[in-house]
Amino acid sequence: MSGPNTEYDPVEVTPLKAEQVAAMRDEALAAIAAAADLEQLKQVRLDHAGDRSPLALANREIGALPPQARKEAGQRVGQARGAVAKALAERTEVLEAEHEARMLVEETVDVTLPTARSRRGARHPLTTGAEKIADVFVAMGWEVAEGPVVEAEWLNFDALNLGPDHPARTMQDTFWTEPADNHVVLRTHTSPVQARTMLTREPPFYVVCPGRVFRTDEYDATHSPMFHQVEGLAIDEGITMAHLKGTLDHFAARMFGEGITTRFRPSYFPFTEPSAEVDLVCFVCRGAGGDEDGTTCRTCRGEGWIEWGGCGVVNPRVLRACGVDADRFTGFAFGMGIDRTLMFRHGIEDLRYMFEGDQRFATTFGSDL
Amino acid sequence: MRAPVSWIREYADLPAEATSEEIARRLTALGLKLEALEVGGADITGPLVVGRVLTKEPELQKNGKTINWCTVDVGPDLNAANGTGEADQGVGIVCGAHNFEVGDLVVVVLPGGVLPGGFAISARKTYGHISAGMICSARELGLGEDHDGIIVLPADAGEPGDDAFDVLGLREDVIEMEINPDRAYALSLRGVAREAATAFGVGFTDPVDRPVPPADDAGHPVVVDDPEGCPVFVARLVEGFDPTAPTPDWMARRIVQAGMRPISLAVDVTNYVMLETGRPIHGYDADKVRGALRIRRAEEGERLTTLDGTERVLSAEDLLVTDDSGPIGLGGVMGGETTEMSSTTTRVLVEAAHWDPVSMFRTGRRHRITSEAGKRNERGADPATCEAAADRVVELLTAHGGGTAAPGTTVVGAPPARRVVRMAADLPARVTGMAIDEATTVAHLEAVGCLVERDGADLVATVPLWRPDLTDPFDLVEEVARLVGYDRVPAVLPRPVGGRGLTRPQQLRRRVGRLLAGAGLVEVVSMPFVGDGDLDALEIAPDDPRRRWVPLANPLSTEQPGYTATLLPGILRAAARNVGRGADGVAIFETATVAFAPEDGLEAPIYGVDDRPTPAELATLEAALPRQPQHLAVVLAGPREQPGWYGPGRDADWADAIDVVRRLADDLHVELEVAAAQVAPWHPGRCAELRVGDTVLGHAGELHPRVCAALDLPRRTAVVEVDLDALLAAAPEVVVGPSLSSYPVAKEDVALVVPAEVPAAAVERALRDGAGDLLESVRLFDVYAGEQVAEGHRSLAFALRLRAPDRTLTDEEAAAARDAAVARAAELYGAHQRS
Known part of the structure; x- marks a missing residue:
C-alpha cells in the first residue's frame, strides 16, 4: 500500500469522479445480486470488495488527491464500499439460508428405516419370574436362601419327616446318584434349603427359596425331569395358619393383581401338619369360571380356581430334627412351581419351551416380566 | 378312589336332595379331593328300554353262524314307532x-340311541x-365284561318300555x-x-359293625411265626361253592364303577369286600393248600411264582404265606400261582390278615x-376289621355261589x-x-372316631385303629381344623423384623443377567444331564x-446318565437347535449350577431326626457333597x-466371546487377565x-472347527464358559470415586x-507401567504386519492420553511420559518405534 504521494500534483491526476464511483458500486451490487450461491458470492467478494477490486483501488487513490479533494472522494468511495459490504452481508445471509435449507432437504432420510443393527437380548422368564417372586417377599422383610442342587438324602428327606419307608419317597420319583446307596440325590424340592436355614440360623427367620429341582418324570408338554420351585418358610413365636393365609393372599395379589386371593384345602405333606393345598382365584375370570356369554375360562377350565401349590404349619418333627425349639417357635411353609405359575400367568402352552433354548421364547418376554 | 354315590348313601344317611356335586364338594373340603365326577349314563343316549322277547327264530347263515331273528316288545309307544306300526306287535331285531x-x-337300544364310544x-x-335296534350286552353298555352274551334281566326287573337306565343303575354317579x-x-x-356323614352331620352305619362267629380251633390251622409282620390273621372256609355261579350284576357294576374289573364270583367278592371295608382279602383254592398255613419271613433267595406268572426271588425281609409245599403267597402283596382260585374251585379258603405296612411297602x-x-x-x-371282613366274604360267597360256611373260625393274634x-x-x-373352643375340638375329634378325655390343660385322645396316621398333637390339630373348615382360617400378614435384603451374590447375578441381556444375549435354561458322548464330541480330554x-443311579437316558460339570453341552445343543430352526444368528447365555463329583466318590451320612446334628456332623455332610x-x-x-441399509454387518468371532467377559469384568471392577491357551x-x-489374579475363571474364544462340524454349528462359533461365582467373588464391594481433571x-x-x-x-x-501417573488411558488402534516391518514382527499402534490433575501438560512433559512408556x-x- 502506498503512502500519501506528497509530490503528486492533484491537478494532473484523474479525479475520482462521482459517476465512476457510482458505476463501480453499481457494478458490484449487480454482481452481488447475481451471485447464485455462496461459491459465486465468494468470487464476487474478491472481485468487488477484495484488495484488487476497483473500489479498493479507488480508495487507494484517495491519498493521492489534493487535500481539498480528499474529503469528498473519501466520502464517495466510503459510501460505495459501505453499500457493497452491506449488500455482500445481506446476500451472504440469504445464500446461507438457502444453502442450509437445501442441505436440510438433501439430508432428509427415511426415518422409518429399521434402526436395530444388532438383536435385542433377553433374560429367561424363569430367572425374572423367580426375581419377581423374591422381590415380593423381600419387600415384606423376607430373605432369599439358596442351597445345592446335588443334595444329601438326609436333608432332602429325613430331616423333613420323610423317613426311609415314607410312601412320599417313591411318590417323588427321586434321581439317586451313583452308587445308589450313597445317600446323595438331586434335590426333589427346595425344602432342603429350608432345613439348611433352620440348621444354620437362629429363629426368627422368614426366607424364600427359589431353585431348580428334579424328579424322574418323562419330558412332555406338562412334565419335566427338571423344574423350578419357590418355597417359603417362616419361623417365629406365635406363627399360625392365619399368617400363612395372610402371606399367600398377599403374594397372590402382588403376582396376579389386587383382589386375587387363595383358598386352602386339606392335604398331606410330611413336613407340614396341618397341611393344605393352595388354590388361587382365577385371575382371568376372577373366579367366575367363564365370561358373561357363557364361554368357559381357558385358564382355569371353568373351575374359577387354579391349583397353585402346597403349604402348612411346619411339622414339629421337622423343627426338632433341625434343632429349632418346637415349644417356643412355630412356623409355616409353602411351595409352588415357578414354571407352572409362569405357564398359567402368561398362557405358555408347552413346558418344554422353557428348556429348549429357542431364542424366540425368552425374547418374547424381554429383560423383565 | 372311585366311590359310587349310591354306595356312599348305603352307610351315610345323606339327605335325599344332596346332589353328587354337593357331596363331592363337601368331601373335597374335608381333604378327599374331587378328581372327576362321573355322571352316570352320560355316554349313552336313549331310547334304552326294557324289552320282552316275543319270538326267537334261529337262522343259520351262509357264513356258518347262527343268528336269532327276534321280535321284542318294547312297550306300545315304541312298538308303534319302531315296529310294524302296531302297538301290540314287537319290533324286529x-x-x-x-x-x-x-x-x-332284555335291554334294548332303539334307533336314535347312542352307545358308549359314539356307536349310533x-x-x-x-x-x-330290517333290524330296528339292538339287544345289549354288558360290555356294549360299558358295564363290564360279558359273561356269555346279552344282559338277561330278572323277571321282576320291570315292564317292556321301562327306562333301562334306572333298571341297570346307569344313572349312578361316581365320585x-x-x-x-x-x-x-x-x-x-x-x-x-x-367322611360324607361327618360332612353333612348325619348318621353313619359302619359296614364292619356286624356280629361275627367266635374264634375257635375248628378252622383251618394257621401258625404265625412273625406276629410283628402279621399281627392278625383270620381264616374262614367256604365249601360246596359253585365256581360257575355268575357275579350278580349289581356287584359287577359296583366293581366296575370303583375302577376294577369283574373276574369271577369268588375274586369279585374278595374285591367287593375290600372296597367296602378297606381290608384286602385273599382267597385260596383250599383243595390246593397242603396243611397248615404258616406266616414267616422268606429266606434270602427263596423263590415263589406269584399269580401273575412271575417267578420272584425273595429277600429275607419279605413276608410269606407258606404251607407244607413251601411258599404259596407273598403275604399281603400277591398270592402264589399254586393255590390260585380257578374255574373249578369249590372250596374257598378266605384270608383276612393285617400286615405290617412298612414290610408291605418294601416288598x-x-x-x-x-x-x-x-x-x-x-x-x-384297620387291623380290627379282619374278622368282620372275612365274615362278609363268607356271607357273599354263600349267598351268590351256593355252598356253606364250613365250621370253624381261625383267628391268630389280635x-x-x-x-x-x-x-x-x-x-x-x-x-x-x-377361634376354636374346647367343646368344638372335642366334638370334632369324636367325629373322626377318637375317644376324648380331659386331663388338666390337656385333652387325651384315644385314636381309632383306622387312623394310624394320627400320632402327634399336630395331627389332631389338622383333624379339628379341617372339620372347622380351612375356609375359615383368617388372613393375617406376619411382621418380620427387618430383613437383610438380597445378598451381594444375588444382587450381582441380577446385574450380570441385565448386562448380558443389554449386550444382546438371550438367556436360556438347559437340561443339565450329560454323558461321555457329549464330552467326546467336544474333544474334552479324559x-x-x-x-x-455326577453319575445318576437312575438316569432317564443312558446317553446322559449324569449331572453335568460343564454348561457347554447343554448350551451348544440349544445353539444348534436355534440354527436348526432357521435362526440367522445365535447369541445366548446361561447361568446355572454345575457339579464336580469328588474323586474319592460320593457318600453322605444319614443322621437321626430327634435332634439337630452336631456342627461337626453337619460339616461332614457338607464336605461329602x-x-x-x-x-x-x-x-x-x-x-x-x-x-442392513447401513452396511454389511459383522459376524461374531473369538473377540466377541472374550469381550462379553471383559465387559462384565469392567462393570464389576474386576481386573481380568487374558492369555492365550489351548483347551478343548x-x-x-x-x-x-481368563484369569483374575491366580484364579482361572474359564475360557473364551472360537470353537475348534471340528467341533463346529460335529455339532452342526456355523464356522467360527464363539463360546465362553467361566466360573461365575469366582468372577463375582472378585468384585470389590465399594468402588472409590474418581477425581476428574x-x-x-x-x-x-x-x-x-x-x-x-x-x-x-x-x-x-508395559506402556502403562512406563508412562506413569500422567497416563489416563491407552488404546490399541491398529495392528500392522507386512512389508514395512521386519519379518516375524508386527507393528502395534497405541493412542495414549495423558493428563495431569493440577495443570496443563507442556509438550515436553507429554513427550517425556510417552518416551518413558516406549x-x-x-x-x-x-x-x-516405527519410523
Whole structure:
C-alpha cells in the first residue's frame, strides 16, 4: 500500500469522479445480486470488495488527491464500499439460508428405516419370574436362601419327616446318584434349603427359596425331569395358619393383581401338619369360571380356581430334627412351581419351551416380566 | 378312589336332595379331593328300554353262524314307532347271542340311541331282515365284561318300555377322589361314607359293625411265626361253592364303577369286600393248600411264582404265606400261582390278615408290584376289621355261589391297643389362628372316631385303629381344623423384623443377567444331564475335570446318565437347535449350577431326626457333597451386527466371546487377565484363558472347527464358559470415586514394532507401567504386519492420553511420559518405534 504521494500534483491526476464511483458500486451490487450461491458470492467478494477490486483501488487513490479533494472522494468511495459490504452481508445471509435449507432437504432420510443393527437380548422368564417372586417377599422383610442342587438324602428327606419307608419317597420319583446307596440325590424340592436355614440360623427367620429341582418324570408338554420351585418358610413365636393365609393372599395379589386371593384345602405333606393345598382365584375370570356369554375360562377350565401349590404349619418333627425349639417357635411353609405359575400367568402352552433354548421364547418376554 | 354315590348313601344317611356335586364338594373340603365326577349314563343316549322277547327264530347263515331273528316288545309307544306300526306287535331285531329265551326281559337300544364310544343305532338291513335296534350286552353298555352274551334281566326287573337306565343303575354317579397317603381309611366306602356323614352331620352305619362267629380251633390251622409282620390273621372256609355261579350284576357294576374289573364270583367278592371295608382279602383254592398255613419271613433267595406268572426271588425281609409245599403267597402283596382260585374251585379258603405296612411297602417296591390290595396294606388298613371282613366274604360267597360256611373260625393274634395322643386343649386355636373352643375340638375329634378325655390343660385322645396316621398333637390339630373348615382360617400378614435384603451374590447375578441381556444375549435354561458322548464330541480330554460329572443311579437316558460339570453341552445343543430352526444368528447365555463329583466318590451320612446334628456332623455332610459352582456360558454364532441399509454387518468371532467377559469384568471392577491357551473344545489358536489374579475363571474364544462340524454349528462359533461365582467373588464391594481433571488432555500416538509372538496385552501393560501417573488411558488402534516391518514382527499402534490433575501438560512433559512408556516396552519386549 502506498503512502500519501506528497509530490503528486492533484491537478494532473484523474479525479475520482462521482459517476465512476457510482458505476463501480453499481457494478458490484449487480454482481452481488447475481451471485447464485455462496461459491459465486465468494468470487464476487474478491472481485468487488477484495484488495484488487476497483473500489479498493479507488480508495487507494484517495491519498493521492489534493487535500481539498480528499474529503469528498473519501466520502464517495466510503459510501460505495459501505453499500457493497452491506449488500455482500445481506446476500451472504440469504445464500446461507438457502444453502442450509437445501442441505436440510438433501439430508432428509427415511426415518422409518429399521434402526436395530444388532438383536435385542433377553433374560429367561424363569430367572425374572423367580426375581419377581423374591422381590415380593423381600419387600415384606423376607430373605432369599439358596442351597445345592446335588443334595444329601438326609436333608432332602429325613430331616423333613420323610423317613426311609415314607410312601412320599417313591411318590417323588427321586434321581439317586451313583452308587445308589450313597445317600446323595438331586434335590426333589427346595425344602432342603429350608432345613439348611433352620440348621444354620437362629429363629426368627422368614426366607424364600427359589431353585431348580428334579424328579424322574418323562419330558412332555406338562412334565419335566427338571423344574423350578419357590418355597417359603417362616419361623417365629406365635406363627399360625392365619399368617400363612395372610402371606399367600398377599403374594397372590402382588403376582396376579389386587383382589386375587387363595383358598386352602386339606392335604398331606410330611413336613407340614396341618397341611393344605393352595388354590388361587382365577385371575382371568376372577373366579367366575367363564365370561358373561357363557364361554368357559381357558385358564382355569371353568373351575374359577387354579391349583397353585402346597403349604402348612411346619411339622414339629421337622423343627426338632433341625434343632429349632418346637415349644417356643412355630412356623409355616409353602411351595409352588415357578414354571407352572409362569405357564398359567402368561398362557405358555408347552413346558418344554422353557428348556429348549429357542431364542424366540425368552425374547418374547424381554429383560423383565 | 372311585366311590359310587349310591354306595356312599348305603352307610351315610345323606339327605335325599344332596346332589353328587354337593357331596363331592363337601368331601373335597374335608381333604378327599374331587378328581372327576362321573355322571352316570352320560355316554349313552336313549331310547334304552326294557324289552320282552316275543319270538326267537334261529337262522343259520351262509357264513356258518347262527343268528336269532327276534321280535321284542318294547312297550306300545315304541312298538308303534319302531315296529310294524302296531302297538301290540314287537319290533324286529337280529341278535347274535343265544343266552336268552322267549319271555325273557332284555335291554334294548332303539334307533336314535347312542352307545358308549359314539356307536349310533339306526334301523338297518342285516342278515335279510330290517333290524330296528339292538339287544345289549354288558360290555356294549360299558358295564363290564360279558359273561356269555346279552344282559338277561330278572323277571321282576320291570315292564317292556321301562327306562333301562334306572333298571341297570346307569344313572349312578361316581365320585373319583384323590386320596392322600395319610388317609388310607378313605380307600374304602366305609371311610368315604364316614367322611360324607361327618360332612353333612348325619348318621353313619359302619359296614364292619356286624356280629361275627367266635374264634375257635375248628378252622383251618394257621401258625404265625412273625406276629410283628402279621399281627392278625383270620381264616374262614367256604365249601360246596359253585365256581360257575355268575357275579350278580349289581356287584359287577359296583366293581366296575370303583375302577376294577369283574373276574369271577369268588375274586369279585374278595374285591367287593375290600372296597367296602378297606381290608384286602385273599382267597385260596383250599383243595390246593397242603396243611397248615404258616406266616414267616422268606429266606434270602427263596423263590415263589406269584399269580401273575412271575417267578420272584425273595429277600429275607419279605413276608410269606407258606404251607407244607413251601411258599404259596407273598403275604399281603400277591398270592402264589399254586393255590390260585380257578374255574373249578369249590372250596374257598378266605384270608383276612393285617400286615405290617412298612414290610408291605418294601416288598411292593422291591418286587415292583402295585395292586389295590398292596396300596391299602402299605398305607395301613384297620387291623380290627379282619374278622368282620372275612365274615362278609363268607356271607357273599354263600349267598351268590351256593355252598356253606364250613365250621370253624381261625383267628391268630389280635388288633393292637388304640394309640393315645395327648394334646394341649388350646393347641388347635394356637396353631390355626382360628377361634376354636374346647367343646368344638372335642366334638370334632369324636367325629373322626377318637375317644376324648380331659386331663388338666390337656385333652387325651384315644385314636381309632383306622387312623394310624394320627400320632402327634399336630395331627389332631389338622383333624379339628379341617372339620372347622380351612375356609375359615383368617388372613393375617406376619411382621418380620427387618430383613437383610438380597445378598451381594444375588444382587450381582441380577446385574450380570441385565448386562448380558443389554449386550444382546438371550438367556436360556438347559437340561443339565450329560454323558461321555457329549464330552467326546467336544474333544474334552479324559483327565479333564469337566469329565467329573455326577453319575445318576437312575438316569432317564443312558446317553446322559449324569449331572453335568460343564454348561457347554447343554448350551451348544440349544445353539444348534436355534440354527436348526432357521435362526440367522445365535447369541445366548446361561447361568446355572454345575457339579464336580469328588474323586474319592460320593457318600453322605444319614443322621437321626430327634435332634439337630452336631456342627461337626453337619460339616461332614457338607464336605461329602460335590463342589457346585455357578457357571456362565455364552454362545455367539453368525451376525453379531446384522447386515442392513447401513452396511454389511459383522459376524461374531473369538473377540466377541472374550469381550462379553471383559465387559462384565469392567462393570464389576474386576481386573481380568487374558492369555492365550489351548483347551478343548476351543480353536487352539483362538482360545483365551481368563484369569483374575491366580484364579482361572474359564475360557473364551472360537470353537475348534471340528467341533463346529460335529455339532452342526456355523464356522467360527464363539463360546465362553467361566466360573461365575469366582468372577463375582472378585468384585470389590465399594468402588472409590474418581477425581476428574478439567485440564486439557495431551494425546500421543506411538507405533511399536515388536516380535509377532509378543502379546498385545503385554505391550500395553508395559506402556502403562512406563508412562506413569500422567497416563489416563491407552488404546490399541491398529495392528500392522507386512512389508514395512521386519519379518516375524508386527507393528502395534497405541493412542495414549495423558493428563495431569493440577495443570496443563507442556509438550515436553507429554513427550517425556510417552518416551518413558516406549522405553519400558523396549526394555521388556525389544519394541522400537516405527519410523
